[in-house]
Amino acid sequence: MRLNVNKLLHTPEARQDFRFELDLSDLEFGGATPVTEPVYVEGRVQNKAGVLLCDLSAHTTLHSICDRCTEEFLEEKTVDYSCILAEERQFDEDEDIVLLENDEVDLGDLARTAFILGMDTKTLCSPDCMGLCAGCGVNLNYETCRCKKQVDPRLAALAKLLENNE
Ligand SMILES: [Zn+2]
Ligand SMILES: [Zn+2]
Incomplete structure (x- = not known):
């Protein structure tokens, strides 16, 4: 124009x-x-x-x-x-x-x-967008990261214990 x-x-x-x-x-x-x-x-x-x-x-x-x-x-x-x-x-x-x-x-x-x-x-x-998790790739704005549980052996042991009590 x-x-x-x-x-x-x-x-x-x-x-x-x-x-x-x-x-x-x-x-x-x-x-x-x-x-x-x-x-x-x-x-x-x-x-x-x-x-x-x-x-x-x-x-x-x-x-x-x-x-x-x-x-x-x-x-x-x-x-x-x-x-x-x-x-x-x-x-x-x-x-x-x-x-x-x-x-x-x-x-x-x-x-x-x-x-x-x-x-x-x-x-x-x-x-304050939290982005994607570099490990599991989830959108951290909507979901919680899934890879931490697998990384921490104590949590994994605890999860197994809870599973056995069911
Ligand atoms: Zn974003
Ligand atoms: Zn993750």
């Missing part, structure tokens, strides 16, 4: 709102493609004292796979991004500046980049 900002550039305090959908289903994160639903983008470009500011917010529901327990889970994701749109570099290099091409900005590209940068490097279904 390309936006021509020529008018905005030359009209003090002018503002243009935008809203569009983005398809990021091809994006891979850690071998998975979690962006199966459309990404809804909304924002505005405004002329603030001769400087063009662009603010956008991208939102979707991710279908993520937990790094620890490998379960799929739904995750609401919102990424906010702001930058300055300029014809050439003339500001502080610290500022996030996006250069215009023939007074145009590709908002789809901008939102896509912002969304990728906003993705978490670690994907967890919950901050």
